[in-house]
Amino acid sequence: NAGVTQTPKFQVLKTGQSMTLQCAQDMNHNSMYWYRQDPGMGLRLIYYSASEGTTDKGEVPDGYNVSRLKKQNFLLGLESAAPSQTSVYFCASSYSGRGAYEQYFGPGTRLTVT
């Protein structure tokens, strides 16, 4: 049981380049999330998906897009990378519905935009 996996672990981009961060979970969770973590800012929600085929904006969605074509995968795209997107990106997943379910986190992707 791998839990939540993310690829790549590290990435360096030049300003204006595009890329996709990949996230996969093998726990059959309904909900998946993308966060960014910056020093002193905690974790901020970029996008989330309550179920396969649905996505919604979080707190900081500008400059990103997402795709949830399969239940186990949640992709985060950067269309035209900017230095302000230098951050550590975490994917998470959880059950959803009535009640509170903990979120399970991946190991993170450290992205640097030069």
Place this chain on the structure above:
Amino acid sequence: AQSVTQLDSQVPVFEEAPVELRCNYSSSVSVYLFWYVQYPNQGLQLLLKYLSGSTLVKGINGFEAEFNKSQTSFHLRKPSVHISDTAEYFCAVSLGSGGSNYKLTFGKGTLLTVNP
């Protein structure tokens, strides 16, 4: 909308000393509360959670937290810390009923440094 305030950004302590990491939340409806830990260069893992019932919640690694509704607080405590507890700790809240109750709002984190 709910919010979370972690009152200390850094807490240095000596090994075997007790520690309290403070968390206050703001919400107009009932909430669920969580504490997560992040060790260096790793993702987050759940320490403990409060859903309902007893206000004293016990978690992994000897940590516990107390939910205080009147003070809207959920402080994390450990009676005796170890070097290995050095990590960043995040308090988080989600709505207690209905709506998007699966989304979490995180505090900005408290870096606990345990010195020998």
